[in-house]
Amino acid sequence: MNEPDDLRATAEQLALDTISMAKAGGMPDDYWPRDPRIARACLVLGITPEEARELPADAYLTGLPRAVTPSVPLEVWTDGACSGNPGPGGWGWITNEAEPRKGSGGDPATTNQRMEIAAALNALKSVTERPIVVVSDSTYVVNCITKKWYVGWQRNGWKNSKKEPVANRDLWEEFVPLATAAGVTLRWVKGHAGHPLNEAADQLAVAARDAAKAQGAPV
Amino acid sequence: MNEPDDLRATAEQLALDTISMAKAGGMPDDYWPRDPRIARACLVLGITPEEARELPADAYLTGLPRAVTPSVPLEVWTDGACSGNPGPGGWGWITNEAEPRKGSGGDPATTNQRMEIAAALNALKSVTERPIVVVSDSTYVVNCITKKWYVGWQRNGWKNSKKEPVANRDLWEEFVPLATAAGVTLRWVKGHAGHPLNEAADQLAVAARDAAKAQGAPV
RNA sequence: CGACACCUUAUGUU
DNA sequence: AACATAAGGTGTCG
Numbered sequence: 001m002n003e004p005d006d007l008r009a010t011a012e013q014l015a016l017d018t019i020s021m022a023k024a025g026g027m028p029d030d031y032w033p034r035d036p037r038i039a040r041a042c043l044v045l046g047i048t049p050e051e052a053r054e055l056p057a058d059a060y061l062t063g064l065p066r067a068v069t070p071s072v073p074l075e076v077w078t079d080g081a082c083s084g085n086p087g088p089g090g091w092g093w094i095t096n097e098a099e100p101r102k103g104s105g106g107d108p109a110t111t112n113q114r115m116e117i118a119a120a121l122n123a124l125k126s127v128t129e130r131p132i133v134v135v136s137d138s139t140y141v142v143n144c145i146t147k148k149w150y151v152g153w154q155r156n157g158w159k160n161s162k163k164e165p166v167a168n169r170d171l172w173e174e175f176v177p178l179a180t181a182a183g184v185t186l187r188w189v190k191g192h193a194g195h196p197l198n199e200a201a202d203q204l205a206v207a208a209r210d211a212a213k214a215q216g217a218p219v
Numbered sequence: 220m221n222e223p224d225d226l227r228a229t230a231e232q233l234a235l236d237t238i239s240m241a242k243a244g245g246m247p248d249d250y251w252p253r254d255p256r257i258a259r260a261c262l263v264l265g266i267t268p269e270e271a272r273e274l275p276a277d278a279y280l281t282g283l284p285r286a287v288t289p290s291v292p293l294e295v296w297t298d299g300a301c302s303g304n305p306g307p308g309g310w311g312w313i314t315n316e317a318e319p320r321k322g323s324g325g326d327p328a329t330t331n332q333r334m335e336i337a338a339a340l341n342a343l344k345s346v347t348e349r350p351i352v353v354v355s356d357s358t359y360v361v362n363c364i365t366k367k368w369y370v371g372w373q374r375n376g377w378k379n380s381k382k383e384p385v386a387n388r389d390l391w392e393e394f395v396p397l398a399t400a401a402g403v404t405l406r407w408v409k410g411h412a413g414h415p416l417n418e419a420a421d422q423l424a425v426a427a428r429d430a431a432k433a434q435g436a437p438v
Numbered sequence: 439c440g441a442c443a444c445c446u447u448a449u450g451u452u
Numbered sequence: 453a454a455c456a457t458a459a460g461g462t463g464t465c466g
Binding site: 080081082083084085087089111112113115116136137138139140141142143163188190191 | 439447448450451
């Protein structure tokens, strides 16, 4: 498809090549996990050195066997930002891959909650591999799925527990089917707790927010 | 005493001076209520222009005669607070006087409704002047009196409309006689609407609640 | 079913 | 220290 995907495929192939050659070259078992070339290969493939040692010799021809589950699951970290709330806002997402994929967007008039949903929604639209973990610091987004708030909403005609209309229904109706599909997990993390990818997603969101602000309020 | 009190005494004296001078100056009766200086003086003293016109000429020397009842009725503003509900709770009340009287108390294990009743009950126990207006943001407390819920309860042996025992009967049995006595009026106000005395009563309740919490759960 | 109140949680800001 | 955006709940009455 696009350049990052091609690059990623190439990197994975090179990693498999490296591992095959190391096996063929008779690298000793105890040195295996300490070789930097093996370490790089494992990082790209998302597997441990032990898992790499178990790979068949022809893995460079056949690809990663399905039986070898990557030990580092794919994650998309998401975040939203909103100046003033309500006000101009932005969202951003970034994957935990060696060469992270990223996305961002903004809206000149929105709320913090819409931006948090939009971050997760656009992440799931853009990153289609499964299984995947969507990471968010918003209990609003995570609890909707993990505590099955959406089940009650759909049952009561999109009314919340106070019998008022559920807010941001348009985004939820897009997000819920994607987030409840097979292989999608939601995970909450505390914001501003130093998680590097949470900070990276925040910076994407803030940049998009500021762009939306500049666009929405031209001076 | 303190600075605000001194300031208030000074303001009241200036108001009396103004009224005395207006009388001495022969201000016409029909103009009297429309003069902004008189209006300001009346506001400070809590009396009507008509009452001001009836003041003796030497009121600026003798002070406000006791016979002139302030036209601003006495009010007690009440509020309750309860952490968790049920949980540790507190109540508070404060009068609308120039030097407000206040009261508060707490309970390490109670409900929001008990605290709302307790606030009004303790206010009526402590402030014995009549007439008096008890102000609460709880329809539970106000409607019991103004919609005469208590009449039905007493008639049915303290059963509510679902034929279950009326909750908080112990407090109601103390409160109802006091609240239905001559000169006692109940008034409802919306909570969190910026009424300064509602906020003041809330702060008293919250402080008492936090004290009860600290006392009830010593670490 | 309606009403009022009391909270709990997280995020976004000013 | 204050407000907004949102969800969940209990306490109580008619």
